[in-house]
Amino acid sequence: MAALRDLPTGLSRTARARRRALGALAAGACLLIIRPARATPEELAAALRETFGTRLITPGRVKLELPKLAENGAVVPVTVVVDSPMTDRDYVKSIHLFAEKNPLPRILDVHLGPHNGKARVASRIRISDSQQITAVAVLSDGTLWSAAVQVEVTVTGCGL
């Protein structure tokens, strides 16, 4: 913008107006691109509410394994382990992954049961920018448990 103010003398009024218009256009284009780039904490809260209602989510019993530093945000290995015996009476029903700053807060939902024998799931996800990733596990007794991990991303997921 500073360049616009220091216009060389001798430019016609129309040329100045054109430059100003171009500057405004460029600013507008930036806004347009920024808008879909990330979810807001409100959108994350809304996604959690939509999925779990007003049920209490307690930190604990979930281990979320993610690299502290992800070089490539497009492919980040993730493992979720839930402290559960996985018996017919006490098992993990589902695991849900959420992002704070991705374009959409939901990442992945998986459904399990006692037949899985082990409450451990791994996948590969996209993390658009340095942010906190949250895992929530729904247990057969109706309780909800969570873990959150901060991930720093060096090459942001422009290819997200």
Place this chain on the structure above:
Amino acid sequence: MSMLGAARVRVPERAKRGEVIEIRAMIEHPMESGFRLNNVGKPIPRQIVESFVCTYAGGEIFRATLHPAVSTNPYFLFYTVATQSGELVFTWKDDSGSVATHVARIDVSD
């Protein structure tokens, strides 16, 4: 045209009854998020695998709902208890309606 490519699945060929076995499944798919722009600045239409289901001897053992934040060539690792000899059927569906399946067999002994 289906974006679903080759599936790569790893299931043990043999297991003891009651043993917890590890299963890995991956399918080739671009997982186009819908948030990327092409070289003229237009959004590239979203095309993602929306669901992945694994059944074992006819019963569902694993089901996933995928969102655009799952990486290209979606990959899953999970476990199941080896209960009987039979087939594991892996099914992927993408949002264009394409379906891909892969079948693996396991022999379970006492």
